[in-house]
Amino acid sequence: MTAITSDFVAAPVLPKWVVPVLLLAFAYGVVPLIGSSYVFEAILLPFLALSLAGVGLNILTGYAGQVSLGSAAFMAAGAFAAYNFNLRVEGLPLIGSIFLAGIVAAAIGIVFGLPSLRLKGFYLAVSTLAAQFFVQWALTKFSWFSNNSASGVIDAPRLSISGLALDGAVGRYLFALTIVTVLTFLAYRLVSSQTGRNFIAIRDNETAARIIGIPVLRTKLLAFAISSFIIGVAGVIWAFAYLRTVEPDGFDLDRSFQILFIIIIGGLASIRGAFFGAALILVFPLALSRLGGFLLGDLFDSGVLDMSQRIVLGALIILFLILEPDGLVALWDRVRRRLLFAWQST
Amino acid sequence: MPLPSYTLGVMEASAYAPEVFARGLPSGPRPEQSFEDVAKSAGAVAGDASALLSLQGISLSFGGVVALADIDLSVRQGEIRAIIGPNGAGKSSLINVISGVYRPDRGHVQLDGTSYAQVPTQRLAHLGVARTFQNLALFKGLSVLDNVASGLAYKVRSNFAGQVLGIGRSRGEQRDSRSRAEQILEFLHLTAIRDRLVGTLPYGLQKRVELARALVAEPRLLLLDEPMAGMTASEKSEMASFVRAARDRFATTVVLIEHDVGVVMGLSDRIAVLDYGRKIADATPDEVRNDQRVIDAYLGVASDNEDGAGI
Ligand SMILES: Nc1ncnc2c1ncn2[C@@H]1O[C@H](COP(=O)(O)OP(=O)(O)OP(=O)(O)O)[C@@H](O)[C@H]1O
Ligand SMILES: [Mg+2]
Numbered sequence: 161m162t163a164i165t166s167d168f169v170a171a172p173v174l175p176k177w178v179v180p181v182l183l184l185a186f187a188y189g190v191v192p193l194i195g196s197s198y199v200f201e202a203i204l205l206p207f208l209a210l211s212l213a214g215v216g217l218n219i220l221t222g223y224a225g226q227v228s229l230g231s232a233a234f235m236a237a238g239a240f241a242a243y244n245f246n247l248r249v250e251g252l253p254l255i256g257s258i259f260l261a262g263i264v265a266a267a268i269g270i271v272f273g274l275p276s277l278r279l280k281g282f283y284l285a286v287s288t289l290a291a292q293f294f295v296q297w298a299l300t301k302f303s304w305f306s307n308n309s310a311s312g313v314i315d316a317p318r319l320s321i322s323g324l325a326l327d328g329a330v331g332r333y334l335f336a337l338t339i340v341t342v343l344t345f346l347a348y349r350l351v352s353s354q355t356g357r358n359f360i361a362i363r364d365n366e367t368a369a370r371i372i373g374i375p376v377l378r379t380k381l382l383a384f385a386i387s388s389f390i391i392g393v394a395g396v397i398w399a400f401a402y403l404r405t406v407e408p409d410g411f412d413l414d415r416s417f418q419i420l421f422i423i424i425i426g427g428l429a430s431i432r433g434a435f436f437g438a439a440l441i442l443v444f445p446l447a448l449s450r451l452g453g454f455l456l457g458d459l460f461d462s463g464v465l466d467m468s469q470r471i472v473l474g475a476l477i478i479l480f481l482i483l484e485p486d487g488l489v490a491l492w493d494r495v496r497r498r499l500l501f502a503w504q505s506t
Numbered sequence: 507m508p509l510p511s512y513t514l515g516v517m518e519a520s521a522y523a524p525e526v527f528a529r530g531l532p533s534g535p536r537p538e539q540s541f542e543d544v545a546k547s548a549g550a551v552a553g554d555a556s557a558l559l560s561l562q563g564i565s566l567s568f569g570g571v572v573a574l575a576d577i578d579l580s581v582r583q584g585e586i587r588a589i590i591g592p593n594g595a596g597k598s599s600l601i602n603v604i605s606g607v608y609r610p611d612r613g614h615v616q617l618d619g620t621s622y623a624q625v626p627t628q629r630l631a632h633l634g635v636a637r638t639f640q641n642l643a644l645f646k647g648l649s650v651l652d653n654v655a656s657g658l659a660y661k662v663r664s665n666f667a668g669q670v671l672g673i674g675r676s677r678g679e680q681r682d683s684r685s686r687a688e689q690i691l692e693f694l695h696l697t698a699i700r701d702r703l704v705g706t707l708p709y710g711l712q713k714r715v716e717l718a719r720a721l722v723a724e725p726r727l728l729l730l731d732e733p734m735a736g737m738t739a740s741e742k743s744e745m746a747s748f749v750r751a752a753r754d755r756f757a758t759t760v761v762l763i764e765h766d767v768g769v770v771m772g773l774s775d776r777i778a779v780l781d782y783g784r785k786i787a788d789a790t791p792d793e794v795r796n797d798q799r800v801i802d803a804y805l806g807v808a809s810d811n812e813d814g815a816g817i
Contacts, residue, residue: 346670353669354662354680360647361656368643371605372719373631373660382666429647 187337192330200329205402207442208336209394214422214434215347216390221420222429223351224383225363226276227284230291231391231419233272236411237295238265238392239399240305243406246317247307254321258339258396265392266385268295273384277377292413299408306406313407316400332401339397343390348431350386359383360429391419421473425480427487436488444476445469557616558583558759559604559727564613566599566783573599574610575783581727586753586760588770591780592804597763598640600780601729604761605630605637617727631660636725638716640732640763646705650696650715653704655687657722690722693755694748710741714748721752728752730762734769742766746773767805771795779804 195204217231242261245252252260272291276284299305306314319326319335326335350356358379361369370376399406418441426437448469452460484491560580566573573596581587589597602608604615606625614621617633630636636657645653661683664676691697694714699707704715713733720728730749734742746769753760764770770777771791779787779794781803787794794800 349670349672350666353666354659354664354676354683355666355669357645357648357652357656358659361645361659364645364647365643367607368639368645369656369659370627371607371630371637372657372723373628374656375628386666 184341188334192334195330195333197329200333201402203442203446204333205329205336206398207438208333208340209398209402210419210422210442211435211438212340212343212397213391213394213419214426214438215344215431216387216394217419218423218429218431218434219347219351219359219390220383220387222423222427222433223356223363224359224380224387226273226380226383227281228288228291228384228387229285229413229416229420230272230288230295232411232413232415233291233295234265234269234388234391235395235398235415236299236408237268237388238262238395239406239411240299240408241265241392242396242400243314243316244305244307254317254319258393261396262389262393265395266389269384269388269391270381273381273388276380276384289413292416296408296412313405316404316406319400336397336401339393343393344431347390351429351431355379355382363429421477423487424477425487427489428485430487430489433487433489436492440488441473444473448472556583557581558618559761560616561600561604562614562616562621564600564603564610564615566596566603566608566610572783574603577613577780577783577785579778579785579788581759581761583726583759584753584757585775586749586762586773588774588777589761589763589780590765590767590770590777590804594782595780596783597780598731599783601637601731601761601763605635605729631657631723631725634723634726635729636720636723636727637729638713638720638731638733640735642709642712642716644704644712644716644719646703648704649701650704650707650718651684651687651691651700653715654690654696654718654722655683657719658683658686660723687718687722690718693751694718694721710737713737714745717745717748717752721756721758724756725758728758728760730760730764732763732765734764734766742769749773 191204213231213235216234217228220226220228238261241264242257245257245260246254249257268291272288272294275287279287303309319332321335326332351359358369358374361372361374362376362379366376395411398410403410422437422441423434424437425440426435427433445465449460449465452465452468456464480487557580561577564574564577564579577596577600579600589600591597599608603610604625606622606627609624614623615625616622617625617635625633625635645656648656662679664674664679668674668676669680688697688700691700694717696711696714696718699711704712707715713735717730717733720730733749734745737745749760749762750773752758762770762774764773774791777787777789777791777794778785779797779800786803787797787800789797795805
């Protein structure tokens with residue numbers, strides 16, 4: 161519990177469930193009423209999918225200390241597995257397909273997590289690239305995965321839960337929001353459990369962890385499995401709720417890096433951090449294009465936008481790594497403490 | 507080894523074993539009587555079977571550097587055994603061999619009657635062995651309480667799903683490990699800082715938290731690698747009294763590396779002296795103090811070092 165809560169114990173005013181509950185009440189009760197379809201399609205749906213992927217990667221990298229560059233591969237595995245379960249298993253409810261897709265992603269995660277038993281840090285990160293390239297290659301090479309469609313791009317099934325159609329923007333938003341809420345809550349419970357503390361122990365000192373009897377190998381593979389499960393489900397949300405197509409192209413190395421940046425910027429070993437990071441990484445290009453268009457007018461075409469995005473994002477990551485290695489979450493908590501302090505001392 | 511003494515040793519061990527194996531919190535200090543009985547019978551033979559820990563012909567080298575050369579060592583149940591020697595003498599290497607972190611090139615480690623070419627580190631806690639490290643090996647991202655509770659990780663049988671959903675034996679385990687960790691924190695006067703992140707604590711306190719993490723499992727053998735390094739004199743004597751109290755309360759056998767000869771002389775029942783990987787003495791504090799080889803190799807002029815100054 162302390163692993164993630166201790167950094168904000170200093171704000172004793174509210175019990176810690178209050179903020180999440182208020183946010184959820186807003187997300188369920190207010191957002192569907194006021195959001196435009198642009199907000200849902202372009203911001204909230206990718207935000208939810210990427211946040212969930214960030215939560216998944218944070219369990220592996222932030223908590224258990226195993227660096228991975230294979231996140232997009234696990235998203236792809238989840239998306240394609242859900243598509244195929246839905247297509248090929250008669251009468252399986254959508255939720256069943258999604259759960260099984262998570263299991264498939266977890267199994268692939270365990271296989272590509274095996275090198276972690278020997279490799280650490282940079283070398284491990286490079287070996288997870290194997291997952292990235294292998295999964296993308298397999299999905300492109302074997303057309304069975306995309307039901308032999310000529311283009312390799314397939315329409316995702318329409319979302320519905322027990323007959324209730326959820327294929328409008330708001331419906332897909334609520335669908336994604338519910339899955340993200342449930343999995344995030346479970347992830348939070350996990351990181352504050354004995355298993356979560358074992359993850360942190362292995363990250364902080366593997367030898368000491370082994371000596372006090374933590375089953376190091378099993379725990380590492382468990383971290384890969386759970387992380388990949390969550391990332392796999394995030395992939396389903398990405399394909400089914402956000403893009404509404406299933407294709408390997410969107411799950412490339414860039415995506416893996418994007419998710420890694422999300423947790424670095426948001427805050428490693430913090431569940432909230434994934435949401436902070438995803439918000440920044442999504443809102444930032446939109447803000448930049450508005451700003452660029454405003455300042456430079458027509459000069460600011462899409463090429464310039466793309467380039468300036470990369471440059472500013474790169475600079476941002478370096479800045480965070482140097483100045484605020486604990487990410488936006490730490491920054492936010494500090495600002496909040498200051499405000500609280502200022503408010504209390506008036 | 508002579509058969510009669512061997513049998514005696516086994517008898518002693520089995521007479522003692524039930525208490526030793528009971529891992530619950532003992533209600534009070536152990537009767538000193540039984541230690542002395544064991545000690546007397548054990549004194550009759552070197553390397554006898556009643557030793558909780560014995561090393562036979564341990565050698566270890568790194569490239570050309572001989573860290574340990576043919577070391578024999580026998581540690582009796584309930585004793586505080588110090589290992590001293592100059593820097594690089596091989597003290598930490600010895601503890602690393604005992605805890606299975608290093609595999610010796612030759613020799614065996616016998617723990618409670620079972621002989622190992624390499625002690626299985628992963629099962630160390632189950633074997634009743636706990637240790638601390640010369641350089642702190644705490645989990646920086648965890649609070650003091652969680653660090654200490656993690657010392658009970660070897661007992662956890664619930665799986666992650668049970669823990670996430672809060673069902674099955676996970677709740678009981680969680681409650682149990684917290685309360686035992688809290689007892690140890692109390693014992694080592696750490697309760698006031700239980701919720702602090704260990705990384706934010708001063709060095710001396712971190713050392714004490716590491717001792718707490720090792721003690722929470724109520725180990726039968728406790729290996730301490732310089733638990734008082736970098737401490738002030740008063741912190742050292744406090745730590746020494748904790749080590750003694752831990753031995754008395756949990757009937758733990760202690761192997762202790764320490765440079766401060768003053769502390770060592772007062773604390774330990776027996777002292778082994780290493781120099782360049784060889785054991786040059788293994789005797790009571792008084793005998794070691796007057797041993798010419800030890801004085802030459804390590805203590806310098808004995809009287810100068812009564813208080814351990816300069817080491
Ligand atoms: N992992 C290792 N790799 C290479 N050499 C090592 C290793 N561990 C120990 N040594 C060498 O073995 C010798 C004994 O080292 P050890 O750490 O056991 O000494 P020590 O008695 O604990 O010293 P100190 O009092 O400085 O802690 C030294 O020469 C050291 O350099
Ligand atoms: Mg040492």
